[in-house]
Amino acid sequence: EEEEEEEEEAGGPLERQKLLTLIRSSKSSESDVLKAIEELEPLDPSRGNAAVSPLLGGTWELIYSVNADAFSPLLNLPKAIRPKSLQLLGEDAALKVGRGRVAQVLDFPFAPLSLVLSSGTVPVATDPSMLEIFPPFRLELTVAKTNTFPIVEAGSDADFRSINARDSEAQAAPRNMYKQRYLDTTGNKGDIRISEVVSGDPVIVGSLFIHRRL
Numbered sequence: 001e002e003e004e005e006e007e008e009e010a011g012g013p014l015e016r017q018k019l020l021t022l023i024r025s026s027k028s029s030e031s032d033v034l035k036a037i038e039e040l041e042p043l044d045p046s047r048g049n050a051a052v053s054p055l056l057g058g059t060w061e062l063i064y065s066v067n068a069d070a071f072s073p074l075l076n077l078p079k080a081i082r083p084k085s086l087q088l089l090g091e092d093a094a095l096k097v098g099r100g101r102v103a104q105v106l107d108f109p110f111a112p113l114s115l116v117l118s119s120g121t122v123p124v125a126t127d128p129s130m131l132e133i134f135p136p137f138r139l140e141l142t143v144a145k146t147n148t149f150p151i152v153e154a155g156s157d158a159d160f161r162s163i164n165a166r167d168s169e170a171q172a173a174p175r176n177m178y179k180q181r182y183l184d185t186t187g188n189k190g191d192i193r194i195s196e197v198v199s200g201d202p203v204i205v206g207s208l209f210i211h212r213r214l
Contacts, residue, residue, distance in 0.1 A: 009190040009212060015040040016192070023064045023210065030066060037194055037208075041181050050180030051123040051131045055187050057090020060211035063192075067207040074106060074115075083108045083115070087211055093118070102133070114142040124177070133176040133200070135160065161201055169202065176200030189213055 009020055019036040022028040046053050062068065062075075062085035069076045074083055083106035088096055097103045097118035106115040119137045124130040137160040139152040154160035158171040177199045184191035191213040197204050 009192065012184070013040070013043050015043060019210075020192070033064065034066075034208075037181070037210075041194070044182045045185040046129075046180070046183040049128040050183035050193070052128045053183060053185065054090070055185045055191075056180065056183060056193075057092060058088075058187075059092045059214045060087045060089070060193060061085070061214050062087070062209060063212050064210040065208065067204065068209065070204045070207060071104070072106065081108075081110060086214075087209075089121075097138070102131075112144045114145075116140045116142055116148075129180050130198075131178045131180065131195075133178065157201075166201065166203060173201055174199060176204070184213070187213075 010017075015036065019033070019040050022033050022036050044050070046055070050056055065075070068085070072085075075085060077083070086103075086105040086107065088103040088105065093101055093103045096105075097116065100120055100122070101118050102121040104117040108114065117137070117139050120134040121131050122134070124132050135154060135156050137152070137154045138150065141149045141151055143149070152160075152163055154163060157173075157175055161171045161173075176197055178195050179198045180193065180195050182192070182194040184193065193211045193213070194209070195211075196208045197206065199205060
């Protein structure tokens with residue numbers, strides 16, 4: 001499976017291959033990866049327009065993160081029982097959680113269970129690299145891919161952050177903004193996307209994610 005993933009991810013500039021090599025290596029430091037991202041970002045195929053690109057849509061698997069455990073402690077579980085983290089955008093998200101929304105899905109390896117967190121999303125009019133996240137926020141449990149049970153629904157950022165035990169400062173913070181720092185635009189399996197929370201909930205600001213297209 002790993003060899004197949006490497007074959008799908010192959011290609012592109014040397015800076016891209018360097019980043020992927022670092023991600024695969026257990027010896028790479030976070031600073032090494034962040035430096036490689038900085039070297040790759042100027043070569044962004046979307047030219048800073050990822051948030052409005054139709055190629056942003058799809059199902060993306062998280063392959064590297066900084067501070068992802070601020071979103072879910074489940075991502076800190078041992079690899080054997082750690083859920084696979086997926087992000088659905090565009091039509092893939094519309095089919096699962098409705099149009100104009102984004103879905104974060106945690107698929108558990110030991111049972112036919114998934115946690116699905118969804119929210120509204122829209123490109124920022126003044127910055128085509130930026131996605132704004134807005135309510136309502138919905139957390140659902142899916143069993144055997146067909147049976148869905150609601151867990152939480154929050155109609156505001158403050159309400160959702162309160163449910164997540166955020167303090168008053170975090171509850172009053174503005175909406176979360178996700179900058180799309182890099183987007184491969186082939187539309188093929190193995191494309192990568194780099195995004196970062198640049199404003200909003202102070203607990204997650206600075207969190208960075210690298211996803212690969214499935």
